[in-house]
Amino acid sequence: MTELLTAAQMRAIEQAAIESGKVTGLELMERAGQGVVEAIFEEWPELQSGNRKAVVLCGPGNNGGDGFVVARLLNEREWEVEVFLYGNADKLPPDAKANYERWVELGEVQSIEDFQRPLGWTASVYVDAMFGTGLSRPIGDLHNQLWEVFDADAGLPRLVAVDTPSGVCSDCGFVLREGTKERLPAPLPNHVFESQLTVTFHSPKVGHYLSDGEASCGKVIVKDIGLPRDNNMLPKEKGVVKLASPIIHGKRGVNHKYAHGHALVLSGTHGSTGAARLAARGALRIGAGLVTLGSPRSAMLENAANLTAVMLKQIDGALGLTEVLEDMRFNAVCLGPGLGVRADTQALVLTVLKANRPTVLDADALTRFSANPDVLFGLLHKDCVITPHGGEFTKLFPDIAEKLAAPATTGPAYSKVDAAREAATRAGCVVLFKGPDTVIADPDGRCSINSAQYDRAAPWLATAGSGDVLAGFISGLMARGFPPMAAAETGAWLHVECARKFGPGLIAEDLAEQLPAVFRDLGL
Numbered sequence: 001m002t003e004l005l006t007a008a009q010m011r012a013i014e015q016a017a018i019e020s021g022k023v024t025g026l027e028l029m030e031r032a033g034q035g036v037v038e039a040i041f042e043e044w045p046e047l048q049s050g051n052r053k054a055v056v057l058c059g060p061g062n063n064g065g066d067g068f069v070v071a072r073l074l075n076e077r078e079w080e081v082e083v084f085l086y087g088n089a090d091k092l093p094p095d096a097k098a099n100y101e102r103w104v105e106l107g108e109v110q111s112i113e114d115f116q117r118p119l120g121w122t123a124s125v126y127v128d129a130m131f132g133t134g135l136s137r138p139i140g141d142l143h144n145q146l147w148e149v150f151d152a153d154a155g156l157p158r159l160v161a162v163d164t165p166s167g168v169c170s171d172c173g174f175v176l177r178e179g180t181k182e183r184l185p186a187p188l189p190n191h192v193f194e195s196q197l198t199v200t201f202h203s204p205k206v207g208h209y210l211s212d213g214e215a216s217c218g219k220v221i222v223k224d225i226g227l228p229r230d231n232n233m234l235p236k237e238k239g240v241v242k243l244a245s246p247i248i249h250g251k252r253g254v255n256h257k258y259a260h261g262h263a264l265v266l267s268g269t270h271g272s273t274g275a276a277r278l279a280a281r282g283a284l285r286i287g288a289g290l291v292t293l294g295s296p297r298s299a300m301l302e303n304a305a306n307l308t309a310v311m312l313k314q315i316d317g318a319l320g321l322t323e324v325l326e327d328m329r330f331n332a333v334c335l336g337p338g339l340g341v342r343a344d345t346q347a348l349v350l351t352v353l354k355a356n357r358p359t360v361l362d363a364d365a366l367t368r369f370s371a372n373p374d375v376l377f378g379l380l381h382k383d384c385v386i387t388p389h390g391g392e393f394t395k396l397f398p399d400i401a402e403k404l405a406a407p408a409t410t411g412p413a414y415s416k417v418d419a420a421r422e423a424a425t426r427a428g429c430v431v432l433f434k435g436p437d438t439v440i441a442d443p444d445g446r447c448s449i450n451s452a453q454y455d456r457a458a459p460w461l462a463t464a465g466s467g468d469v470l471a472g473f474i475s476g477l478m479a480r481g482f483p484p485m486a487a488a489e490t491g492a493w494l495h496v497e498c499a500r501k502f503g504p505g506l507i508a509e510d511l512a513e514q515l516p517a518v519f520r521d522l523g524l
């Protein structure tokens with residue numbers, strides 16, 4: 001299980017370790033610098049020979065301190081190192097100052113203003129040690145200068161970010177910027193300032209996995225710097241964010257199919273039935289013992305012609321649904337995909353929520369409440385999962401979405417994690433806020449990010465109907481008895497895994513069909 005830390009949590013861990021007397025800030029900084037150098041040679045073993053020239057850009061804080069350590073350690077390996085400093089050496093904090101002083105015995109320190117675009121890349125490695133978790137405001141002109149230097153037109157150099165790419169907020173993953181109307185992902189369009197490697201310490205930071213983390217970080221390597229892994233040191237108000245991982249076991253024993261639950265998925269009307277069938281098949285493949293598609297009369301024929309293992313039952317309107325839900329064997333319900341946004345959808349949602357069954361609400365079941373989200377929030381309960389994408393999230397939580405879309409001008413800035421947590425508290429249930437950086441939060445403060453970035457990149461998932469399958473996966477897991485948070489996290493994780501298993505050319509129908517192979521890989 002990978003824990004993702006905010007800047008404040010990382011600082012609390014460092015401070016507690018230093019105050020305990022077990023380690024000094026200087027020792028941590030030395031290990032951080034060593035970690036960066038190790039990571040460089042692990043990533044590019046070819047650098048052991050050839051052009052041994054590096055440029056290290058140091059900032060005014062401890063991130064800069066790490067940079068001075070890197071410069072010294074490369075120098076010890078007989079590298080030629082050019083060091084540039086942003087800020088005033090006299091104002092460096094004590095540990096960074098100590099490392100600055102050790103460096104000036106070995107080499108020169110130039111002003112960052114003298115770091116200009118070279119004619120071709122003269123060094124083998126460029127190290128960005130300007131700002132890390134301490135970034136509190138935009139780096140303005142410096143950013144522009146660096147964007148010009150590291151422009152894609154010049155070809156990408158080996159650029160290594162120490163802890164975080166400078167200018168990117170380690171909590172929210174956005175570049176801090178002033179004077180823009182909306183948040184800008186990193187990199188800005190047409191301005192590529194892209195690290196190939198980011199070396200962070202102890203644990204990855206939340207911002208590495210949010211927004212366009214991958215575009216700015218390249219690849220994230222975590223180096224241990226000897227800090228204890230004891231969460232008692234963390235501030236208590238919010239739990240630690242985790243990277244989603246599957247919490248799944250195989251079907252055990254020789255149980256009756258009802259022992260694995262019976263999911264009910266509601267279909268839209270004639271001509272709008274495919275989405276619900278995708279969800280139903282997902283629920284069945286992920287292991288629900290039985291899955292029934294509830295269809296209005298108008299769509300019975302259409303659904304019947306397209307179903308085999310999934311059962312079909314005519315359900316007409318809220319009244320019909322109330323009767324069906326009297327059968328307690330329907331132990332999870334999924335509604336929304338293809339359901340339409342008319343008043344009858346609202347009636348169906350309210351009926352399901354009053355039946356107090358584990359429920360997944362997606363797509364139209366959410367959009368229907370754009371005008372009156374409080375009606376929905378009044379009935380959602382702890383066994384519900386709602387799965388909005390960005391547009392649906394904005395309709396249900398307009399004020400929260402506005403905060404998230406506001407320019408990130410001061411760090412640490414409001415993040416998608418903050419937004420999902422706030423939404424989960426308001427909704428009173430699990431919120432799965434979709435994207436390549438899907439954030440899953442529950443009202444108790446638990447939160448995880450299901451990342452489809454870095455080595456789990458799955459760009460093919462952006463295909464029609466893929467969200468319907470996800471809703472089906474989650475409801476199938478809930479039918480199997482998974483608690484909502486675990487169902488959402490596991491469903492989202494498997495969804496990405498299925499896309500990766502299939503690869504390019506993926507369409508929504510393929511997703512559930514990859515589950516058997518994915519389960520085999522998991523040893524289930």
Ligand SMILES: NC(=O)C1=CN([C@@H]2O[C@H](COP(=O)(O)OP(=O)(O)OC[C@H]3O[C@@H](n4cnc5c(N)ncnc54)[C@H](O)[C@@H]3O)[C@@H](O)[C@H]2O)[C@@H](O)CC1
Binds near residue numbers: 060061093137164
């Ligand atoms: N002892 C420690 O605390 C350790 C810290 N480490 C490194 O230290 C970093 C954090 O250090 P700091 O907290 O000193 O912060 P940074 O080095 O990230 O930032 C430096 C300082 O610059 C100022 N600043 C923020 N935004 C600015 C801007 N836009 N323009 C100009 N100045 C700005 C702030 O006062 C901030 O404290 C980590 O990212 C990590 O690289 C590691 O060496 C491990 C040990």
Ligand SMILES: [K+]
Binds near residue numbers: 161163
């Ligand atoms: K940095």
